[in-house]
Amino acid sequence: MDVHLLHLAVRWLHVLAMAVALGGAALVFVLAARARQIGVPAVALLQLAASYEWVFWLAAGTLAMTGIGNLGAFGAGLPSPQTGWGTTLVVKLSVVVLLVMLSLPRTLAVARLAFAAPSHVADVLRTLYAFTSATFALVVAIAIWLAHG
Amino acid sequence: MNGDPPQRLVTWALATFHATLFVVASVLFAYTRGGLGSLLANLNTLVGLGLFAALWATTFLTTQRALEGIDVLGTMDDRAFVRRVFRWGAANGMAFLAVLAVVFLVGSLAAIPAGSGPGFLLFAAFAAPFALVVSAAVGGAVGAVLGVIDLGLVRLARRLSAENN
Numbered sequence: 280m281d282v283h284l285l286h287l288a289v290r291w292l293h294v295l296a297m298a299v300a301l302g303g304a305a306l307v308f309v310l311a312a313r314a315r316q317i318g319v320p321a322v323a324l325l326q327l328a329a330s331y332e333w334v335f336w337l338a339a340g341t342l343a344m345t346g347i348g349n350l351g352a353f354g355a356g357l358p359s360p361q362t363g364w365g366t367t368l369v370v371k372l373s374v375v376v377l378l379v380m381l382s383l384p385r386t387l388a389v390a391r392l393a394f395a396a397p398s399h400v401a402d403v404l405r406t407l408y409a410f411t412s413a414t415f416a417l418v419v420a421i422a423i424w425l426a427h428g
Numbered sequence: 429m430n431g432d433p434p435q436r437l438v439t440w441a442l443a444t445f446h447a448t449l450f451v452v453a454s455v456l457f458a459y460t461r462g463g464l465g466s467l468l469a470n471l472n473t474l475v476g477l478g479l480f481a482a483l484w485a486t487t488f489l490t491t492q493r494a495l496e497g498i499d500v501l502g503t504m505d506d507r508a509f510v511r512r513v514f515r516w517g518a519a520n521g522m523a524f525l526a527v528l529a530v531v532f533l534v535g536s537l538a539a540i541p542a543g544s545g546p547g548f549l550l551f552a553a554f555a556a557p558f559a560l561v562v563s564a565a566v567g568g569a570v571g572a573v574l575g576v577i578d579l580g581l582v583r584l585a586r587r588l589s590a591e592n593n
Contacts, residue, residue: 360459368459393433
């Protein structure tokens, strides 16, 4: 297999997974924030959030898998953690660990809320997905810096 | 996959959470210690992707078994939960080792010249029981640590959803 083509495919999959995860979180956040104005019922909002959680974890696993693949393309030429690039990578990976750890309670909270579907569920979802979107946006900003900085 | 939709989502989320956190935290640890570059230099991209996919799959199957009869979203016995993830973590360690062994054996058999003696296979057969014990210990320890982290995050999830019920 052409190694260049493989690395390109891995990067494409990485960017696609990030776009789906960030875009999905932003969509749920916007709908939760405007739920009362546009008349989205709590049950529909929870169904959308639960669907997003399935996709989120698929994207998270794909991002981890392809992220290692992207680092693998550096091989022995991977910059040291003492360089500016290396320090930024450490920050990025630390933010990813934080995002993954705080995403599990979000998923479990959505699954628990699905049993009751309280009328003010939009407020909870707005907070949860605002944090997810903001953290993902931070990871993307760091990733862009790593790729082009 | 068994269970109602929320239970299936919990299994999927916990399994992916465990595999992803374990790999990303390990990469972060190896990178800050300066050992990641040499490790990656010896790892083919396709093999790396395949190994993560294998770990993801074995973690999903063992998480599914570990959560049988446990209501993570409701009330559960914390000690029983940690015991269960320890046991199935050990099973996951052994299952992943089996995948690694198959990849290693196939690769090595393809690389040795035709007509070579069975010494390599004898060594593999001798080392296998020891490797299984080590993989079970490592898998069990990782499972127990992740189980304790899970308990903290489950409590946080209950707080997030209970305040608004």
